[in-house]
Amino acid sequence: xxxxxxxxxxxxxxxxxxxxxxxxxxxxxxxxxxxxxxxxxxxxxxxxxxxxxxxxxxxxxxxxxxxxxxxxxxxxxxxxxxxxxxxxxxxxxxxxxxxxxxxxxxxxxxxxxxxxxxxxxxxxxxxxxxxxxxxxxxxxxxxxxxxxxxxxxxxxxxxxxxxxxxxxxxxxxxxxxxxxxxxxxxxxxxxxxxxxxxxxxxxxxxxxxxxxxxxxxxxxxxxxxxxxxxxxxxxxxxxxxxxxxxxxxxxxxxxxxxxxxxxxxxxxxxxxxxxxxxxxxxxxxxxxxxxxxxxxxxxxxxxxxxxxxxxxxxxxxxxxxxxxxxxxxxxxxxxxxxxxxxxx
Amino acid sequence: xxxxxxxxxxxxxxxxxxxxxxxxxxxxxxxxxxxxxxxxxxxxxxxxxxxxxxxxxxxxxxxxxxxxxxxxxxxxxxxxxxxxxxxxxxxxxxxxxxxxxxxxxxxxxxxxxxxxxxxxxxxxxxxxxxxxxxxxxxxxxxxxxxxxxxxxxxxxxxxxxxxxxxxxxxxxxxxxxxxxxxxxxxxxxxxxxxxxxxxxxxxxxxxxxxxxxxxxx
Numbered sequence: 338x339x340x341x342x343x344x345x346x347x348x349x350x351x352x353x354x355x356x357x358x359x360x361x362x363x364x365x366x367x368x369x370x371x372x373x374x375x376x377x378x379x380x381x382x383x384x385x386x387x388x389x390x391x392x393x394x395x396x397x398x399x400x401x402x403x404x405x406x407x408x409x410x411x412x413x414x415x416x417x418x419x420x421x422x423x424x425x426x427x428x429x430x431x432x433x434x435x436x437x438x439x440x441x442x443x444x445x446x447x448x449x450x451x452x453x454x455x456x457x458x459x460x461x462x463x464x465x466x467x468x469x470x471x472x473x474x475x476x477x478x479x480x481x482x483x484x485x486x487x488x489x490x491x492x493x494x495x496x497x498x499x500x501x502x503x504x505x506x507x508x509x510x511x512x513x514x515x516x517x518x519x520x521x522x523x524x525x526x527x528x529x530x531x532x533x534x535x536x537x538x539x540x541x542x543x544x545x546x547x548x549x550x551x552x553x554x555x556x557x558x559x560x561x562x563x564x565x566x567x568x569x570x571x572x573x574x575x576x577x578x579x580x581x582x583x584x585x586x587x588x589x590x591x592x593x594x595x596x597x598x599x600x601x602x603x604x605x606x607x608x609x610x611x612x613x614x615x616x617x618x619x620x621x622x623x624x625x626x627x628x629x630x631x632x633x634x635x636x637x638x639x640x641x642x643x644x645x646x647x648x649x650x651x652x653x654x655x656x657x658x659x660x661x662x663x664x665x666x667x668x669x670x671x672x673x674x675x676x677x678x679x680x681x
Numbered sequence: 682x683x684x685x686x687x688x689x690x691x692x693x694x695x696x697x698x699x700x701x702x703x704x705x706x707x708x709x710x711x712x713x714x715x716x717x718x719x720x721x722x723x724x725x726x727x728x729x730x731x732x733x734x735x736x737x738x739x740x741x742x743x744x745x746x747x748x749x750x751x752x753x754x755x756x757x758x759x760x761x762x763x764x765x766x767x768x769x770x771x772x773x774x775x776x777x778x779x780x781x782x783x784x785x786x787x788x789x790x791x792x793x794x795x796x797x798x799x800x801x802x803x804x805x806x807x808x809x810x811x812x813x814x815x816x817x818x819x820x821x822x823x824x825x826x827x828x829x830x831x832x833x834x835x836x837x838x839x840x841x842x843x844x845x846x847x848x849x850x851x852x853x854x855x856x857x858x859x860x861x862x863x864x865x866x867x868x869x870x871x872x873x874x875x876x877x878x879x880x881x882x883x884x885x886x887x888x889x890x891x892x893x894x895x896x897x898x
Contacts, residue, residue, distance in 0.1 A: 419714075450812045454737045461745025465717070468749065472710055472756050480756065487753045491746055498741075511814055650859040 354446050358435050366582040367397035373634050380638040407571035412475055415568065419473035424569070424576035427466025430459040431583040438590065439514045441600050441619045452513040453505060456591065457498055460546060463584060464490040467548070467555060467565045470577070474568035482564025485645060486555035490546060492652035497542040499660035503535040504528060504595045506667050507678070517599035522606075522677065527598035531670065531678050534663045536596045538656045540632070543588035545648070547581060549633055551640035552648060559642075589629030590622070597625045689729055695722040709755045717748050731806060734813040 342350070371386065371393065378385025386393035411417055437452040439445035449455060464486060471483020505511060507528055508519040520527045529536045545552040556564040566577050593599060600622040604615055614620070643651070671679050699719035706712040720743050727736035821829050865871055 449733065451734055451737055451814060454734065454741065454814075458737045458741040458745060461741055464745075464749055468752055468756075469714070472752075483756070484753065487749050491749055494746065644859075646857075647859045647863065650863075654860070 351446070355436075358438075358446065359432060362432070362435065362583060362586065363579070365586055366579055367401065369582050369586065369630060370400065370578075371397050372630075373637075376631065376634045377638040380635070401575070404575040405572055409571040409573050410568070412568050414475045416473040416475070419469050420568075421573065423466050423470035423473055424573050424580070425466075426469060427463060428576050428580040428583065430462040431580045431587060434459040434587055437513060438587075438594070439517065439599070440622060442617070443514070444619070445514065448512070448514065451511045453501055453511045453516065453595075456513075457501060460497075460584070460587070461490075461494055463546075463580065466577070466580065470569065471565040474565075476568050478561040478563070478567045479565050481561045482555045482557070482567070485557075485561075486548060486565060489548075489552065489554065489648055489652070492649060493542040493545040493656070496538050496652055496656035496660055497546060499657065499664060500532075500535040500539040500542065501595070503532050503660065503664050503667050506664060506671060507532060509671075513594060516595060517601065520598040520601060522601075524598075524603040526677055527596065527601070528678075529596040531675075532596060532663070532667060534659050535667075536592075538660055539596065540588075540592055540629070542652075542656065543592065544633065544636060545652070547584045547588055547633075549581075549585065550637040551643045553642060554645050554648060557642065585633050586626070586630060589633065590626045592629045593622055593625035599625075685729060689726065692722045692725045692729070695719075696726065709758055710752065713748065713751050713755050716751075717744055720744050720748065732813065734817055 345353075374396070375385040375393070386396040389395040389399045411420055434456050436447045437445065437449055437455050439448070467486045468483045471479040471481075471486070474480075504516060508516040510516060510519070548555045554560075554564075556566070561567075566574055569577060598621075600617050600619055602615055602617045602621055608615065610616075674680055696719050699715045699722065702715035703712050703719065706715060720739060724736040724739040724744075727733075727739065
């Protein structure tokens with residue numbers, strides 16, 4: 338097997354690795370939509386979809402088939418090229434970001450030094466899909482949604498970037514694998530504890546960046562119909578949908594990686610010696626990611642939509658000051674070699 | 682080396698075409714999007730030069746933030762092409778003259794005489810262990826610490842000036858203060874709870890005075 342793998346050209350090897358990442362991801366996206374409807378259903382004392390397949394388990398497939406069958410309507414006065422380009426611009430960064438994501442010790446497609454920076458850059462590109470869609474649709478509601486999204490993402494990206502600067506200071510590296518290695522130990526040595534304010538800011542900014550409730554003013558069904566994607570239908574709409582959910586999974590996985598120790602086990606090394614389940618492994622990363630994915634749904638079912646000006650206030654006047662102060666605190670703690678996180 | 686060279690030419694061509702489109706497109710939104718494309722392909726060129734930190738930061742700062750704000754403004758413009766093009770022939774000679782002079786000046790300074798391969802030979806490729814970020818940090822905070830700090834101060838001055846220029850109170854417009862609004866509590870600020878003695882069942886309870894009152898803030 339190994340010889341066969343090594344005999345393949347490098348390009349084919351990389352392609353196989355990409356498929357091995359993207360296919361499960363798209364499957365997860367599909368079933369995340371079902372999970373969302375089920376979880377929110379149960380939170381609101383409903384059953385959720387239960388007609389297609391066993392207890393609704395084939396609902397995502399049915400949805401996908403329906404969306405593929407539908408006609409893609411292009412508004413008469415829309416900018417046709419940009420209108421069709423926008424969904425692709427939205428989904429490309431959401432998928433490309435996974436290139437530097439380590440799934441286990443050394444299990445990563447591209448182990449680059451500036452991994453964290455690359456992720457930040459790519460997540461900041463996702464907004465172009467929304468803005469271009471809003472403008473190219475030539476529709477008032479779509480443009481309003483795009484404007485709201487642009488302002489919101491610029492505000493929250495700064496807070497998110499600063500929260501990641503805190504992680505960078507704490508770990509001393511931009512490499513995602515090294516960041517996880519820096520959290521080695523047990524539940525209490527992970528970065529969520531020393532970086533608790535930054536962790537909160539990161540998670541909330543992540544929800545705002547993915548345009549999820551309660552920060553979904555870019556869609557705001559009750560105010561601007563469906564915001565930036567009001568003119569989209571069929572597969573073009575489905576691609577936006579895929580991008581949004583892929584981004585949510587990415588933010589959840591990153592929260593697990595940067596603040597919750599990634600694939601590290603919550604138990605100290607001494608307890609788990611040789612135990613495959615309790616020891617470090619991919620399953621821990623998956624478990625943590627699922628938890629954050631659930632938090633996304635939980636928040637959506639719990640909170641009403643934020644008002645637009647209050648979103649701006651929260652981003653600029655609350656989160657950015659918090660992150661700046663806490664970066665200073667973390668830097669001092671690292672200098673003082675505060676145990677147990679930074680003891681030499 | 683061959684593949685790298687091929688990539689260089691591809692990205693260089695994209696950069697040039699996109700930059701040309703920026704100044705020739707009629708539609709300002711298209712022009713800004715081509716500028717974004719130019720930034721992305723120049724970032725790719727920097728990454729080819731093993732300056733991956735700079736390349737990614739170019740995308741993060743310029744594409745991810747600055748150009749988003751650009752688009753934000755440009756989308757709301759209603760550009761009238763006819764008035765823009767009025768007098769094009771009349772100003773063409775002087776415009777062309779200035780363009781030629783500028784191009785000549787740029788060539789004299791940035792041209793091969795000062796920045797050619799003799800002056801700046803291509804550096805040796807660094808090993809895979811060299812961290813771009815660390816190297817840059819070491820340089821920025823030691824040799825170039827003064828230019829770095831001065832640039833920061835200049836930016837701060839620009840921020841203060843921009844805010845001062847746009848910050849004006851207009852007494853005729855009514856505005857709300859979200860900070861005050863989020864501090865409003867249910868108790869004394871929004872609802873007034875009125876205690877009333879229970880009345881006899883024959884009279885229907887009309888609790889007009891207990892109606893919720895909006896805060897005047």
